[in-house]
Amino acid sequence: MINNKDLILSGRTKTRAWFKKNIYYVGLAVSVLVLGLAITLTVVLKNIDTKEVGGNENTAIVFAMPIENATILTAYSGNTLIYSETLGHWEAHKAVDLQATEGAEVVSALSGTVTSITTNLLEGTRITITHEDGLITIYGSLSTSVEVAVGDAVTKGELIGYVANSAGTETAMGAHLHFEVLLNGIKTDPTAYLPISDK
Numbered sequence: 001m002i003n004n005k006d007l008i009l010s011g012r013t014k015t016r017a018w019f020k021k022n023i024y025y026v027g028l029a030v031s032v033l034v035l036g037l038a039i040t041l042t043v044v045l046k047n048i049d050t051k052e053v054g055g056n057e058n059t060a061i062v063f064a065m066p067i068e069n070a071t072i073l074t075a076y077s078g079n080t081l082i083y084s085e086t087l088g089h090w091e092a093h094k095a096v097d098l099q100a101t102e103g104a105e106v107v108s109a110l111s112g113t114v115t116s117i118t119t120n121l122l123e124g125t126r127i128t129i130t131h132e133d134g135l136i137t138i139y140g141s142l143s144t145s146v147e148v149a150v151g152d153a154v155t156k157g158e159l160i161g162y163v164a165n166s167a168g169t170e171t172a173m174g175a176h177l178h179f180e181v182l183l184n185g186i187k188t189d190p191t192a193y194l195p196i197s198d199k
């Protein structure tokens with residue numbers, strides 16, 4: 001009579017015999033698994049690495065210049081304070097100001113959807129465009145006559161508005177475009193995305 005213990009034992013012996021017979025294939029399967037894991041881990045670590053560096057993690061993304069042939073008037077300052085001539089005090093400037101003439105055409109840096117248009121004394125007219133990959137671009141110091149409405153889909157390089165003579169907190173600078181970029185909700189240096197040489 002065969003009891004349960006014998007069955008288990010014979011099962012184990014069979015398994016062992018099977019492993020011995022197929023040791024080559026078992027080895028091969030394990031190798032493939034380890035190699036696959038190693039590749040996955042490398043890719044994951046590489047992604048984490050890129051994210052920690054900050055700046056333009058979407059290195060393939062290059063904006064259209066919001067203003068043709070623009071040069072930078074005021075750089076992105078991160079947490080460094082720079083002097084505001086208009087306000088007469090030091091403050092962080094988490095944007096770039098692009099030199100422009102009054103009425104210069106402003107175009108969308110990327111394709112996306114217009115998510116906000118506001119006008120106030122401090123910032124003039126501002127257009128916000130939401131893009132893919134967690135990116136948002138904001139165009140400030142615009143004139144009140146805009147070419148888009150909230151909800152409009154825009155393409156990269158499409159005309160959205162015009163530079164005002166000057167606006168609000170940056171009046172002393174004269175006509176310019178105040179350009180902000182947000183990546184995953186955090187203000188980031190727009191020059192990482194702009195096709196300009198003096199980065």
Ligand SMILES: [Zn+2]
Nearest residue numbers: 095096097178
């Ligand atoms: Zn500015």
